[in-house]
Amino acid sequence: MASISKAVTFAQNLAGVIRVSLVGQSMGGLNALIWANSNLSLVNSVVTLISVVDLWDVHQTDPGYGSAIDAAYGGAYSEASMGTARNPMTMADAGLFSSSVPLQMWYGTSDALCRPQFATRFASRMPNVDPRPVAGGHELATIGRVDPNAVAAFALSHRRIP
Helix, strand or coil: CHHHHHHHHHHHHHHCCCCEEEEEECHHHHHHHHHHHHCHHHEEEEEEECCCCCHHHHHHHCHHHHHHHHHHCCCCCCHHHHHHHHCHHHHHHCCCCCCCCCEEEEEECCCCCCCHHHHHHHHHHCCCEEEEEECCCCCHHHHHCCCHHHHHHHHHHCCCCC
């Protein structure tokens, strides 16, 4: 999260902007969602690409990623104690996301890591979301199928200038 804060501060200083649009892929999408929700006054919109929206599901279904998630969260990720602050699905289920940040969410229709049923469930619980299925799994080729013009149009249509 500190890296996102630093990048936003850099953009603010360099371009003189106050609000930014965040784009994140996979775990970067998860972090963009959480950061945006904690910094509402600084964010115009968020675009996620094949993003992790259910951290607990990824933790439980993929041992390699489960270990990496444990390491990232101090040695052992606990859904019970961390979910409402670190797992977008848990946050959405609890109604903890603000409706003030528009979200465009691109998800792979055959993604075995960030499964599409969780993306659609997440989208159904989120205010102000534009879910976008794209053919493919959790791989760069799937991101290559994302329509960059749709991403740009979404970000521009939600630009707020103070």
